[in-house]
Amino acid sequence: MGCVTNKEQDIKQFNIKLPDSYNHTTIQTEADLPDSQDQFLQIGMQVCSLGDFLPKVYEVYNELGELFQNIQGQYLLMPDQSIYFGQIVNGQRQGIGKQHWPKEGNLLEGTWIDNQLNGRARMIYPNGDYFVGNFLNNIANGLGKFVNSKKQVSGFWLNNKLTGEGTEIRKNGTIYKGQFSEGKIQGIGQFEYANKCIYRGNVCKGKMHGKGELIFNDNTRYIGEFKSNCIQGRGNYEATVSIAGWFHSKFENQTLFIYFFHSETPVLLDSQNCTLIEKKLEQFFD
Incomplete structure (x- = not known):
């Protein structure tokens, strides 16, 4: 005998990652740039700003404030046409900075070591969703929080997936505290x-x-x-x-x-x- 509900529940998997390729809702962060990167990276020459943010991104960015204060550095035009502003060593991202994908709309703030995202970072997505947490070699590892229009999820990410103890607070008033596995x-x-x-x-x-x-x-x-x-x-x-x-x-x-x-x-x-x-x-x- 089954049971009848008034609606199906929309369950999403809260997996945060920087994909190998991007589309309209995801982004690409180069894990390993080719040896010929100097031919593609142009420091402070063709770009002098991060470009205009999408309305939702701008709204969330203003609401949250900057993740890092008083960032200094230079601009990089990346191979995927995203724009980076921040600390640079030998033509690579090294230290704190911001990266914006003008076409897709994503805005990333973070700490880079050897051109890879390492440490605290925040991604704001074109629809206003955002994730803030810790990364290890471009992969979400450690405490983090994901927020969208329906809920807020916080806990421990392991290899891009929410794993172990966490909390989910839904806009409809439901609060969950307990275990997560593979983001669910x-x-x-x-x-x-x-x-x-x-x-x-x-x-x-x-x-x-x-x-x-x-x-x-x-x-x-x-x-x-x-x-x-x-x-x-x-x-x-x-x-x-x-x-x-x-x-x-x-x-x-x-x-x-x-x-x-x-x-x-x-x-x-x-x-x-x-x-x-x-x-x-x-x-x-x-």
């Missing part, structure tokens, strides 16, 4: 939902999934099995009395319907063989 909410964690319910237990792909405990906003609780954000499987429902058995749930019209069965049997949810528990909730678990 996965493992053991806790959700505090906007509907005032709290879930603790197993999570998978950003949802309640596996064994856990759901505390409702009326202080009753269900302890047992979940599947894709729905109560489904064997468990206990605890209110003035405790009942144990098999449960299914669905959400519609701002109401969570919980169906209780004394034995595991594939009967219809509207069958007289089940007991119905209703919970009024303004929002679903997302």
Whole structure:
């Protein structure tokens, strides 16, 4: 028996990286420039500014302020036509600086060692999303934070992917604290939902999934099995009395319907063989 939700949850993988090639939403940072780089890099000759920022990039940049104050240096016109301004040694990026891709719109501020991004850096994307964190040889490694219009995610990045303990704060009021794997909410964690319910237990792909405990906003609780954000499987429902058995749930019209069965049997949810528990909730678990 499945469960019905009011919408599918949009789960994104928060993997931060500097790709080998760029398109309209990603960028390229050269890991190893060719030996003939001096033929392509022009210091302070053809460029004298970073160019105009896209409106969203300009808005976020002004809101956050500069990552590094009072950067001094020179301009480099990079092989991919991006523009770098900052510290330079022997024609390569060395120290703090900024890099702007006028065509794509990305703006990068960071610290370079031997022409590779190493240390603290911040990338602002054309749509206003941004990531700030630590890099090792052009790869996000260490503490970081990713922010977009729907949520803010902070934690530890390992080889470009959010891994281990982290926190996700969604604009709809949901807060998650717990484990991430390969950039996704996965493992053991806790959700505090906007509907005032709290879930603790197993999570998978950003949802309640596996064994856990759901505390409702009326202080009753269900302890047992979940599947894709729905109560489904064997468990206990605890209110003035405790009942144990098999449960299914669905959400519609701002109401969570919980169906209780004394034995595991594939009967219809509207069958007289089940007991119905209703919970009024303004929002679903997302």
